[in-house]
Amino acid sequence: MRRLLATAVLVAFALVGSAGPALAHNVLISSDPADGATVETGPERITLTFDQYVQDAGTNEVALTGPDGGQWAEGPIEVKGNVVTAPVRPLGPAGEYTIGFRILSADGHPVAERLTFTLTQPGTGTPAAAGTTAQAPQTGTAAPAPAGDDGSGGGVPVWVWIAGAVVLLGVGLTLALRLGGGPADSGKDS
Template sequence: MLGVAGPALAHNVLVSSNPLAGSSVETGPATITLTFDQPVNGGPGLNAVSVVSPDGGHWEGVGEPTVRDNVVTAQLRPLGPAGEYTVSYRILSADGHPVTESLKFTLTKAGSGTPAPASEIAAANPAATSTAGGTADGGGGVPIWVWILGAVVLLGGGVFLALRGGVKEDSR
């Protein structure tokens, strides 16, 4: 064996949500709760949650989501129209990479709330307006598979040279 494998680093995975992904609720929740398989890194500007109604209105409350270990909680405004709501989130994973995903739930009975003005959402949570179009790997930098492939090629080249015995000297 050439080496010992270290612990695998993996992005956080959503294991539960309230409301549940794909569920139908009669009354709008006051908060969105996202539970992950690993702790989430917390701090100003690191995590964002947005909630968008079928008509494009934003329903997230003022302020950033709170992080407690592996649970992220975001306050909501009272919901408005009935229909499918999209919860988009961006968190800073335990391994230091951003994770951006979304889930949907359906409000079956219209509420009486009004959506947040765009200026309020941008000022309170600037990242919330950009979460819907992101990618799970953060959308920037070199993908991890490129680094892994490079390491495998270098390791393979080293093994090849070691087994080959190096360069033979010319006999004169």
């Protein structure tokens, strides 16, 4: 009975340990401008770098809202592997700008977040029309996939993790049942 319990615990830990990577969404690892940064001149583009491949499905968006509520991101965004880039209009008033993004994670789930930076010197730009955000092109033509990518969205498919977990569970139960007739059971035969 102890062996069965020990095997079940090991299998449970293996299932939990192997499920983590399959269920993880993309995480932002850096941005330019950096979150909380103070800059004297406005950036020409916003660059967001993630820990995993970002799907270029035409649904990704990046918005840049100024202290006056104006929109400063403009034009199509570009997705190359794990890097998303959005063009920015020349900035206007000094103050805090908010970067908002929504991308399609490698595992197929949307990821959204907000970052801020502060512009210390006012620029000469004017905001874009209300409701404008930088978006992936809607032409149906995606940017080329990274080298070695089969275009399936990156990462290991979830079904592989599930199949592996089922195999581990089966092996664990088989071992537990075969090894179950240990020394504690040998005294019953006499």
